[in-house]
Amino acid sequence: MDHLLLLLWHAFLVSAFFAFLWRTTTPGRLKLFLKTLVIMVIGGFLLGWLMFPFP
Amino acid sequence: MTGGGAKKKAAEAKPSAAVDKKKTGAPFGLLAVAWFVPGIGHWILGKKRRAVVFGVVIVCAFVTGVLLDGELGTPKPGNPFSWLAAFACLGNGILYIGRLLWLNGFGDLLGGIPFDLLGGGSPSAAGFAYGNTFLYTAGLMNLLTVLDVSDIARGEKD
Numbered sequence: 001m002d003h004l005l006l007l008l009w010h011a012f013l014v015s016a017f018f019a020f021l022w023r024t025t026t027p028g029r030l031k032l033f034l035k036t037l038v039i040m041v042i043g044g045f046l047l048g049w050l051m052f053p054f055p
Numbered sequence: 056m057t058g059g060g061a062k063k064k065a066a067e068a069k070p071s072a073a074v075d076k077k078k079t080g081a082p083f084g085l086l087a088v089a090w091f092v093p094g095i096g097h098w099i100l101g102k103k104r105r106a107v108v109f110g111v112v113i114v115c116a117f118v119t120g121v122l123l124d125g126e127l128g129t130p131k132p133g134n135p136f137s138w139l140a141a142f143a144c145l146g147n148g149i150l151y152i153g154r155l156l157w158l159n160g161f162g163d164l165l166g167g168i169p170f171d172l173l174g175g176g177s178p179s180a181a182g183f184a185y186g187n188t189f190l191y192t193a194g195l196m197n198l199l200t201v202l203d204v205s206d207i208a209r210g211e212k213d
Contacts, residue, residue, distance in 0.1 A: 001123075001185075006182075010116075010185075010188070010189065010192070013112050013115060013116050013192075014196075016108060016112055017109065017112045017113075017196050017199075020108045020109065021105075021109075021199065021200075021203055
């Protein structure tokens with residue numbers, strides 16, 4: 001089981017969902033999809049490293 | 056003068072019609088169907104591309120959760136948070152009910168409500184926590200689509 005792959009897959013599904021929920025134009029959807037995808041993936045990494053010192 | 060008066064009356068009538076639509080609310084049956092089958096509410100309202108995307112995303116998330124040995128949220132005695140998990144997973148509609156039927160059988164499903172239902176999954180599996188997350192996310196996303204269907208049906212959103 002690949003943690004990174006699951007992170008990417010979850011981020012992809014949620015980003016696609018909210019892009020279609022909150023935007024009605026293709027450029028708007030693409031922009032929001034990429035924005036939320038990047039935020040979720042980078043945010044996941046950051047949170048992981050922030051939690052690393054704690055047991 | 057009469058044509059202008061008629062146009063003025065028509066323009067005044069339009070906002071009240073829109074307000075009436077918002078006041079009456081979306082049909083309950085439409086919302087129930089939208090909950091039961093992910094994506095179908097948007098399909099009924101003519102938003103076919105959104106319907107396909109929402110349906111595929113929610114089904115994919117649910118199936119991923121099951122494949123990762125996640126456990127469907129079911130109420131557990133003495134655990135109030137289990138009701139939240141059950142509510143989140145119940146948002147999946149037919150996917151949740153179908154999975155419960157698969158795990159419990161029809162007779163045990165009816166007799167097991169609320170505290171004796173099997174949710175499946177394997178707590179010792181490596182993907183257990185991830186699986187749960189995918190299941191809860193899928194259910195909550197479907198509940199959001201129901202709210203979206205309500206907004207579109209009432210004319211508050213395109």
